[in-house]
Amino acid sequence: MAEMALNSADAAFVERLRTVLPDVAFTADPAGFLIEPRGRWTGQGVVVSPATTDEVSALLAACFEAAVPVIPYSGGTGLVGGQVLEGGPVPVVLSLARMNSIRAVYPNENVIEVDAGVILQDVQVAATDAGRLFPLSLASQGSARIGGLLATNAGGLNVIRYGNARTQCLGVEVVLADGTIWNGMSRLRKDNTGYDLRDLMIGSEGSLGVITGASLRMMPRPAEEATAMFVVPTPAAAVSLLALAGERLGETISAFELIHRQGFDFLAEVEMDHKRPFAQTPEWSVLMKVGLPKGQSPQEALEALFEAAGGLVLDGVIAQSGQQAQALWDIRETIPEANKRVGSISSHDISVPISCVPDFIEKAPAILAKTGDFRINCFGHLGDGNLHYNVFPPEGRNRAEYVDLRDAIKAAVHDLAHSFGGSVSAEHGIGRLKVQDLETYGDPAKLAMMRAIKDALDPRGIMNPGAVLRAK
Amino acid sequence: MAEMALNSADAAFVERLRTVLPDVAFTADPAGFLIEPRGRWTGQGVVVSPATTDEVSALLAACFEAAVPVIPYSGGTGLVGGQVLEGGPVPVVLSLARMNSIRAVYPNENVIEVDAGVILQDVQVAATDAGRLFPLSLASQGSARIGGLLATNAGGLNVIRYGNARTQCLGVEVVLADGTIWNGMSRLRKDNTGYDLRDLMIGSEGSLGVITGASLRMMPRPAEEATAMFVVPTPAAAVSLLALAGERLGETISAFELIHRQGFDFLAEVEMDHKRPFAQTPEWSVLMKVGLPKGQSPQEALEALFEAAGGLVLDGVIAQSGQQAQALWDIRETIPEANKRVGSISSHDISVPISCVPDFIEKAPAILAKTGDFRINCFGHLGDGNLHYNVFPPEGRNRAEYVDLRDAIKAAVHDLAHSFGGSVSAEHGIGRLKVQDLETYGDPAKLAMMRAIKDALDPRGIMNPGAVLRAK
Numbered sequence: 001m002a003e004m005a006l007n008s009a010d011a012a013f014v015e016r017l018r019t020v021l022p023d024v025a026f027t028a029d030p031a032g033f034l035i036e037p038r039g040r041w042t043g044q045g046v047v048v049s050p051a052t053t054d055e056v057s058a059l060l061a062a063c064f065e066a067a068v069p070v071i072p073y074s075g076g077t078g079l080v081g082g083q084v085l086e087g088g089p090v091p092v093v094l095s096l097a098r099m100n101s102i103r104a105v106y107p108n109e110n111v112i113e114v115d116a117g118v119i120l121q122d123v124q125v126a127a128t129d130a131g132r133l134f135p136l137s138l139a140s141q142g143s144a145r146i147g148g149l150l151a152t153n154a155g156g157l158n159v160i161r162y163g164n165a166r167t168q169c170l171g172v173e174v175v176l177a178d179g180t181i182w183n184g185m186s187r188l189r190k191d192n193t194g195y196d197l198r199d200l201m202i203g204s205e206g207s208l209g210v211i212t213g214a215s216l217r218m219m220p221r222p223a224e225e226a227t228a229m230f231v232v233p234t235p236a237a238a239v240s241l242l243a244l245a246g247e248r249l250g251e252t253i254s255a256f257e258l259i260h261r262q263g264f265d266f267l268a269e270v271e272m273d274h275k276r277p278f279a280q281t282p283e284w285s286v287l288m289k290v291g292l293p294k295g296q297s298p299q300e301a302l303e304a305l306f307e308a309a310g311g312l313v314l315d316g317v318i319a320q321s322g323q324q325a326q327a328l329w330d331i332r333e334t335i336p337e338a339n340k341r342v343g344s345i346s347s348h349d350i351s352v353p354i355s356c357v358p359d360f361i362e363k364a365p366a367i368l369a370k371t372g373d374f375r376i377n378c379f380g381h382l383g384d385g386n387l388h389y390n391v392f393p394p395e396g397r398n399r400a401e402y403v404d405l406r407d408a409i410k411a412a413v414h415d416l417a418h419s420f421g422g423s424v425s426a427e428h429g430i431g432r433l434k435v436q437d438l439e440t441y442g443d444p445a446k447l448a449m450m451r452a453i454k455d456a457l458d459p460r461g462i463m464n465p466g467a468v469l470r471a472k
Numbered sequence: 473m474a475e476m477a478l479n480s481a482d483a484a485f486v487e488r489l490r491t492v493l494p495d496v497a498f499t500a501d502p503a504g505f506l507i508e509p510r511g512r513w514t515g516q517g518v519v520v521s522p523a524t525t526d527e528v529s530a531l532l533a534a535c536f537e538a539a540v541p542v543i544p545y546s547g548g549t550g551l552v553g554g555q556v557l558e559g560g561p562v563p564v565v566l567s568l569a570r571m572n573s574i575r576a577v578y579p580n581e582n583v584i585e586v587d588a589g590v591i592l593q594d595v596q597v598a599a600t601d602a603g604r605l606f607p608l609s610l611a612s613q614g615s616a617r618i619g620g621l622l623a624t625n626a627g628g629l630n631v632i633r634y635g636n637a638r639t640q641c642l643g644v645e646v647v648l649a650d651g652t653i654w655n656g657m658s659r660l661r662k663d664n665t666g667y668d669l670r671d672l673m674i675g676s677e678g679s680l681g682v683i684t685g686a687s688l689r690m691m692p693r694p695a696e697e698a699t700a701m702f703v704v705p706t707p708a709a710a711v712s713l714l715a716l717a718g719e720r721l722g723e724t725i726s727a728f729e730l731i732h733r734q735g736f737d738f739l740a741e742v743e744m745d746h747k748r749p750f751a752q753t754p755e756w757s758v759l760m761k762v763g764l765p766k767g768q769s770p771q772e773a774l775e776a777l778f779e780a781a782g783g784l785v786l787d788g789v790i791a792q793s794g795q796q797a798q799a800l801w802d803i804r805e806t807i808p809e810a811n812k813r814v815g816s817i818s819s820h821d822i823s824v825p826i827s828c829v830p831d832f833i834e835k836a837p838a839i840l841a842k843t844g845d846f847r848i849n850c851f852g853h854l855g856d857g858n859l860h861y862n863v864f865p866p867e868g869r870n871r872a873e874y875v876d877l878r879d880a881i882k883a884a885v886h887d888l889a890h891s892f893g894g895s896v897s898a899e900h901g902i903g904r905l906k907v908q909d910l911e912t913y914g915d916p917a918k919l920a921m922m923r924a925i926k927d928a929l930d931p932r933g934i935m936n937p938g939a940v941l942r943a944k
Binding site: 106107108109110111131160164166176180181183188189190192193194195200202203208219220221223239240243246247248249250252292293294295304352354355381384386421422423424425427434437438441446447449452453456468 | 603648654663666680693694714720768773826855893895898901902910913917918920921922928940
């Protein structure tokens with residue numbers, strides 16, 4: 001299909017929109033919608049906030065007819081620039097903020113149906129109120145909205161047990177580029193009737209359509225939970241401990257996080273220090289959570305694991321109360337903020353096959369040392385083979401002095417992850433930041449298929465142009 | 473893209489194939505490849521059995537160039553005719569039987585990489601040998617091959633805990649219609665780099681490409697397992713018992729099957745009777761399996777559930793040995809064969825939201841009674857809301873006398889399932905048998921998207937024409 005030039009959302013077009021949408025849809029203060037968390041880009045656009053799926057449909061139909069680009073905007077917490085368009089024709093920024101109703105809760109089915117604009121924390125609370133768990137959990141859960149979490153297939157802390165956002169979704173309602181509404185909402189656990197379009201939309205980052213509603217899967221709340229922090233001699237020991245824990249505890253491991261000493265040191269450096277669980281700060285430690293059925297003792301299970309671990313574990317603390325557990329989790333959950341205050345030169349969200357993690361951690365510093373003298377904070381979701389590998393200037397130096405090295409550092413880390421069959425975006429997505437990476441590291445056949453599907457479902461290329469795939 | 477007429481795999485084309493494939497690829501006896509388990513259709517075609525991904529690529533490139541249709545053929549156990557093409561141009565039947573190597577096993581990663589032609593049982597054994605579990609389990613596991621199980625997103629007994637075939641797959645290797653090889657094999661747990669083409673190929677029933685390899689997820693083996701059969705007063709009580717079990721046992725429920733008295737009666741009728749677990753055959757019973765981490769007692773957990781269930785459970789037996797457990801499972805696993813021997817007029821693989829199951833089971837017989845006097849065997853995967861709802865002639869009568877009523881019966885069952893927001897193919901897929909059902913019950917926007925994707929990835933329409941989507 002011949003590509004058609006895109007047009008700006010100019011005054012005349014906005015007048016046109018006002019004939020199909022109520023005035024209240026145009027009242028949002030645009031400022032907050034044109035930035036992204038790291039402040040790397042400033043977007044442009046006319047912010048429109050429809051309140052219903054039909055209004056989204058009317059909006060997209062008008063944009064499609066006039067070939068005006070549309071940037072779907074959910075919580076705005078994405079870290080790869082998928083929510084901001086800097087140059088080119090002025091887009092419509094489609095905010096989901098006014099579509100924030102919980103549509104229905106079915107406790108006995110473990111299903112909750114929501115508008116795409118509902119904030120993650122509100123879904124978690126609704127699930128808790130129903131005696132259930134909505135397991136998706138990440139740092140931005142107070143502002144991230146379900147539509148964006150699905151569009152980017154968000155990950156977070158509990159993926160090892162519950163999977164990422166994709167796994168939590170039974171069905172979606174989507175408005176396509178031309179305004180067509182696909183009602184893919186479903187409360188079914190099994191439905192083999194045709195292509196899996198739900199999973200195609202999940203992770204497509206708004207480039208194929210706008211998710212306006214979702215049918216989400218809740219889980220039973222683990223009746224008994226416990227947390228432990230184990231000191232491990234090496235990352236290899238941490239990987240072996242993960243395998244041993246899997247053999248003993250099966251799918252009851254809710255989280256398995258790797259923490260490097262640098263994380264503790266940064267917390268002290270920016271005066272966010274917590275009570276340290278060990279007299280001597282461990283070089284490598286693992287933070288794990290176990291959730292068991294009613295009447296079982298996760299503390300005992302963790303003690304038994306500690307006993308069985310032998311030399312894989314040098315020392316350990318097992319929280320004996322929810323308060324003690326939270327104190328341990330506060331350490332892990334504050335590290336990203338400490339990183340932010342210290343200021344990284346380059347941050348990376350990579351994954352490799354789990355058994356390759358030790359090799360990656362051994363090789364990366366030597367490679368980076370050729371570029372300069374850096375501090376590295378390597379931590380993250382070891383249970384998923386997903387590391388946040390962040391590179392910082394030496395103590396007392398400023399990231400600004402190293403900005404010229406950012407691309408070289410990023411290339412070195414990404415090349416190494418790729419050499420292990422790894423991913424250069426484990427959970428953050430492609431957005432606009434990593435389009436080049438996808439072209440560099442992605443399988444050519446995959447890229448060709450993606451382009452063919454994009455052209456088939458968004459023939460005028462109005463949906464989030466330049467995100468995931470380079471704009472033509 | 474303009475549709476191009478398809479051509480038969482005639483003698484000249486086969487000669488052409490012989491220039492790109494070795495003679496051994498043409499030696500399979502075609503007879504076994506041109507039938508399907510229920511004997512409803514007889515196919516046609518030239519059977520070709522490539523041994524490598526490159527040979528599949530060469531084969532498809534030749535078919536694409538000559539616009540010859542290709543029917544991917546895996547284990548041939550599908551029940552909806554996806555593996556047989558009766559009329560039209562003579563196709564190439566692409567057998568995966570010679571691609572049957574296990575490529576690699578990574579126990580510490582819970583990953584196994586296989587050729588698409590490996591038989592499910594062989595994957596299960598390889599996982600067991602590695603001290604792990606490959607949880608996909610269904611009646612045809614001795615002959616079903618991984619490629620077909622993924623292409624149809626197979627279900628089976630353990631979906632409630634482990635999900636269907638889709639959930640067991642980390643990555644796929646696919647040969648596209650024009651012979652292009654997409655290497656989507658992956659050992660990663662998290663990878664958000666572009667559209668989810670893996671899940672698009674899974675469930676596409678060979679209509680978008682041929683899966684030639686897969687990277688599969690193994691699970692830890694539950695250390696302690698136990699099975700119980702509970703007598704429930706009603707299907708509604710069974711659904712409440714499922715919710716209660718979920719609250720108490722979480723994701724440790726490996727199976728939750730509903731069985732109706734008719735199943736026991738058919739076993740007796742065809743002299744396949746087993747030792748009955750209860751003096752009086754229960755009208756409704758539930759067969760459930762629980763698998764717990766090391767050192768815990770699933771028998772005790774099931775006893776505690778029985779105690780807590782109150783009036784939801786009238787009677788129960790909890791297997792005290794693996795032998796006793798197998799005896800209970802033998803009953804469930806023999807019912808499909810008994811059904812086959814009795815001979816159903818029409819069989820249905822439907823799903824509805826779990827809380828709608830009791831309504832469905834109450835309403836369906838009254839609706840069918842308007843068409844005639846039938847016996848109904850309703851059983852299946854209650855934990856997934858998936859019922860095998862099979863309709864039989866009265867005792868002493870033969871299915872052949874009722875063949876004229878088959879379409880009316882099918883329509884009545886499917887209309888009712890659809891009225892609950894259910895599916896007319898929970899786990900068997902669309903194939904050729906249910907293309908009309910998909911057109912009747914499917915969302916129009918979904919069907920249009922499917923067609924657009926089919927045209928984009930298979931522009932000449934050579935891949936399994938007439939399966940899932942009507943051939944143009």
